[in-house]
Amino acid sequence: MKNRFSFSHSNRRDLLRAGMYGVAVAGGIMPVPAFAQAAAALSKGGEADGKILVVLELSGGNDGLNTLAPYGDDAYYKHRPNLGIPKKDLRVIDDHFGFSGGMAGFERLYKEGKLAIVHGCGYENPSFSHFTSMAYWHTAAPNSGEEYGWVGRLADAMAPAAPPNYIVNIGTRQSLAVRSHKHVPVVFDDPNKFAQEEFFEEKAVLNAPVSTAAKVDNPTRRFLLDTAKSAQDASELVRQAWSKYHSPIDYGITGLDLPKVAALIDAGMPTRLYYTSYRNNAFDTHVFQGDTHKRLLTYASDAVYAFTRDLERIKRADDVVVMVFSEFGRRVPENVNLGTDHGTANMMFVVGKDVKGGHYGTIPSLTKLDAGDNLVFTTDFRRVYATMISEWLGYRDTRQLLNGDFQTFPLFQRQA
Numbered sequence: 001m002k003n004r005f006s007f008s009h010s011n012r013r014d015l016l017r018a019g020m021y022g023v024a025v026a027g028g029i030m031p032v033p034a035f036a037q038a039a040a041a042l043s044k045g046g047e048a049d050g051k052i053l054v055v056l057e058l059s060g061g062n063d064g065l066n067t068l069a070p071y072g073d074d075a076y077y078k079h080r081p082n083l084g085i086p087k088k089d090l091r092v093i094d095d096h097f098g099f100s101g102g103m104a105g106f107e108r109l110y111k112e113g114k115l116a117i118v119h120g121c122g123y124e125n126p127s128f129s130h131f132t133s134m135a136y137w138h139t140a141a142p143n144s145g146e147e148y149g150w151v152g153r154l155a156d157a158m159a160p161a162a163p164p165n166y167i168v169n170i171g172t173r174q175s176l177a178v179r180s181h182k183h184v185p186v187v188f189d190d191p192n193k194f195a196q197e198e199f200f201e202e203k204a205v206l207n208a209p210v211s212t213a214a215k216v217d218n219p220t221r222r223f224l225l226d227t228a229k230s231a232q233d234a235s236e237l238v239r240q241a242w243s244k245y246h247s248p249i250d251y252g253i254t255g256l257d258l259p260k261v262a263a264l265i266d267a268g269m270p271t272r273l274y275y276t277s278y279r280n281n282a283f284d285t286h287v288f289q290g291d292t293h294k295r296l297l298t299y300a301s302d303a304v305y306a307f308t309r310d311l312e313r314i315k316r317a318d319d320v321v322v323m324v325f326s327e328f329g330r331r332v333p334e335n336v337n338l339g340t341d342h343g344t345a346n347m348m349f350v351v352g353k354d355v356k357g358g359h360y361g362t363i364p365s366l367t368k369l370d371a372g373d374n375l376v377f378t379t380d381f382r383r384v385y386a387t388m389i390s391e392w393l394g395y396r397d398t399r400q401l402l403n404g405d406f407q408t409f410p411l412f413q414r415q416a
Helices: 012-021 036-043 074-079 104-111 130-139 150-158 200-206 219-244 258-267 289-313 381-392 398-402
Strands: 052-058 115-122 167-170 186-188 273-278 320-325 346-351 358-360
Touching: 052 258, 052 289, 104 115, 104 289, 115 381, 150 167, 150 273, 150 398, 167 258, 219 258, 258 273, 258 289, 273 289, 289 320, 320 381, 346 381, 381 398
Parallel strands: 052 273, 052 320, 115 358, 167 186, 167 273
Antiparallel strands: 115 346, 320 346
8 A cells, every 4th residue: 555645855854844833733623734824913913803602611511590590480399399499599580581600701791681591402212422522512413423523613614715813713723613523723732831742852852943835845844844933933922812811800700711712813813613522421410419510600700891991991892792501500409419410401602792681482381391301402502503603603505504594583683
């Protein structure tokens, strides 16, 4: 079998430097070919071209019933005699619902008309596996084996020429949601550690200036050198944006990486799609859920609210919307460990200055549960995806992207 690549005109030093820069970096960085083009744009104060979508994943299966408690429904307290949150401890928003007590940020956003709540989000034949259900949400393809993520496919459709920096994924590893056929997402964790991992013996090679790719005839060597140069430029670009970001806004205990998103937006990164998460299955609350869940929701609520204020500060609030989801909800009845087990339907949140706040979708019944005592979903989650894609970002052909026709919600003051 023939080798796919030929390195006949490459020397060992160039190959080592290029190859190492293109594989692994400290803090979870994945360098982007052609990233170098963005450095020039940022140095000239370039701004993002168009609206931006930020996706925030609450990993672990957030309990929607105790996030926005239906205190007006007696069945809620019958199913949860211990975990049901009393009305006096809720942040009441209407005659039926109240946010968990620590969610001051979401309460403010809702009352300001900047928070939309979409009820009953799920899909047919739900999986109770974190990995499987999250894969379905990541790919927008329930009960199938889709290779690419819905965010990645969206990028391919909106920007088929694959300009650099179109997708940013903040995390220790790349999410399936951003996996793309044409785009290479920018993936990083700690901006201060956006640097190439290296052994002592490799430093001289890896830190030496990369040869000018334009002067190289061999296309394979030129690609490797381009990748190495892109990685070098990328590390400088992100570190520079982060070092220049100084915000007076208090994001609370944990910012859920949203300050990093704000920093890149403020620096003029031409990214249209950002993906981040509350990591490590934090919301998998099987045991003694009460105080832990309230604390997690407080952190998330504080971070999202602070992010909206930061966007106002940098004068980009008109351009950005945040969509919040989790891979499933929790079972309706509490369990014997004062927690909740894996469930089905859940609620999604959409936040932004241009959002028409309020309730959307049909509220699932707490008395007509499925055979496993779970909520019966009333909204295919892809309706929300379709709304973000079509009505916010302005890409109309959602049928091909989402493998079906999904009616959108009138979530925005100004449709794309």
